[in-house]
Amino acid sequence: xxxVVQSPLSLVVHEGDTVTLNCSYEVTNFRxxxxxxxEKKAPTFLFMLTSSGIExxxxxxxxxxxxKELSSILNIxxxxxxxxxxYLCAGVPVQGGSEKLVFGKGTKxxxxx
Amino acid sequence: DSxxxxxxxxxxxxxxxxxxxxxxxxxxxxSVYWYQQSLDQGLQFLIQYYNGEERAKGNILERFSAQQxxxxxxxxxxxxxxxxxxxxxxxxxxVEGNTDTQYFGPGTRxxxx
Numbered sequence: 448x449x450x451v452v453q454s455p456l457s458l459v460v461h462e463g464d465t466v467t468l469n470c471s472y473e474v475t476n477f478r479x480x481x482x483x484x485x486e487k488k489a490p491t492f493l494f495m496l497t498s499s500g501i502e503x504x505x506x507x508x509x510x511x512x513x514x515k516e517l518s519s520i521l522n523i524x525x526x527x528x529x530x531x532x533x534y535l536c537a538g539v540p541v542q543g544g545s546e547k548l549v550f551g552k553g554t555k556x557x558x559x560x
Numbered sequence: 561d562s563x564x565x566x567x568x569x570x571x572x573x574x575x576x577x578x579x580x581x582x583x584x585x586x587x588x589x590x591s592v593y594w595y596q597q598s599l600d601q602g603l604q605f606l607i608q609y610y611n612g613e614e615r616a617k618g619n620i621l622e623r624f625s626a627q628q629x630x631x632x633x634x635x636x637x638x639x640x641x642x643x644x645x646x647x648x649x650x651x652x653x654x655v656e657g658n659t660d661t662q663y664f665g666p667g668t669r670x671x672x673x
Contacts, residue, residue: 481661489562489650489664490603535603547593547616548662550603 449474451538453551460526461559468521468554470536480519481548482510483535490535493521526558563587564653564665572671578639581668585632585653591615592634593654593662594626598647609634610656641672 450473460466472480479497483490494503499514510521523530533555537548563586573579585592594606596619605618609628620626623641628634638645648669652662 483664488648488666489564491562492661492663495661537603542616547605547608547618548595548603549605552602 449538449540449549451536451549451551453534453536453554455554456552457555457557459557459559462527464526464558465522465524466526466556468523468534468536468556469518470520470551471516471518472536472538472549473517474538474540474549476541477514477517478539478541480512481537481539482519482521483537485533485535485553486531493534523556526556528558528560531556531558562663562665564589564651564663566649566651566665566668568668569666570669570671572673573641574673575641575643577641577672578637579641579670581636581638581649581651581670583634583636583651583653583665585634585651586663589653589655589663590632591654591656592628592632593652594620594634594636595650595652595664596647597650597667598644603650606636638670643672646670646672 454469482493494510496512502511507524512519533553535553537550565584567582590611593608597603606620608616626636648667650667651665654662
């Protein structure tokens with residue numbers, strides 16, 4: 448059964464800190480890994496990673512995939528209170544034409560002023 | 561705003577009842593996905609439709625069914641509701657069934673009393 452595990456489950460930091468969120472996956476015929484940010488409601492897309500070792504970057508957020516270790520990390524530098532959210536990692540297995548996402552339970556990040 | 565719309569935003573009903581949740585995908589997106597998010601299970605894939613046809617099924621109960629109409633909007637029908645069906649139900653859409661980036665709607669919060 449496809450599985451995605453995120454750690455830690457929750458994290459409390461102060462503004463300005465740098466955080467690293469972890470995601471490991473066991474996904475049939477792995478195609479890609481996605482990161483989402485969920486604040487109050489709908490998850491919003493952050494990154495899609497398909498190739499090992501290539502960093503994706505957007506402002507203070509960056510992410511990288513390690514296919515050998517079946518894992519990914521999401522880094523956030525100089526955290527701000529607006530980064531407080533649940534960060535979700537999802538694996539995409541290749542199963543015919545289906546692109547279902549297999550989500551981890553998320554990491555709840557709280558950034559205190 | 562992802563461009564995916566869902567109605568209603570909130571739904572409160574009693575056990576044994578039947579409800580219908582509605583989703584309109586982003587303009588041009590052919591694929592619609594339904595997810596259930598509960599506190600203990602996280603985000604779980606339910607079902608995917610592509611251009612009116614069912615493409616993949618996940619952990620969807622037999623009491624639940626869905627369809628996608630010619631105008632590409634989709635409905636998720638939940639019947640014989642139980643307390644445990646209380647959750648956030650998300651719809652997501654993507655351009656085709658083979659792209660990994662799914663855009664999520666704001667969700668429908670279902671409360672079964």
